Amino acid sequence: MNALASVYLRPNESQEQLLKRFRKQVAKSGILSTVRRKRWHVSKSELRRIQKKKAIRRARRKQQRQYG
DSSP states (O other), X not given: OOSSOOOOOOTTOOHHHHHHHHHHHHHHHTHXXXXXXXXXXXXXXXXXXXXXXXXXXXXHHHHHHHHX
């Protein structure tokens, strides 16, 4: 994982396209999710509780897709 996301302006590329590529690279590298996760301290027990809650939600969604 790169610590910094960097993009360079390609020939005949607009600023909007450059920004879009940069945002995509930041999302792909996981920099933003890491920053959000480390913004506040979360205890290990709290983290496990959150992960369990997310797993249950994913399982319910998967089940709804199969039968709905």
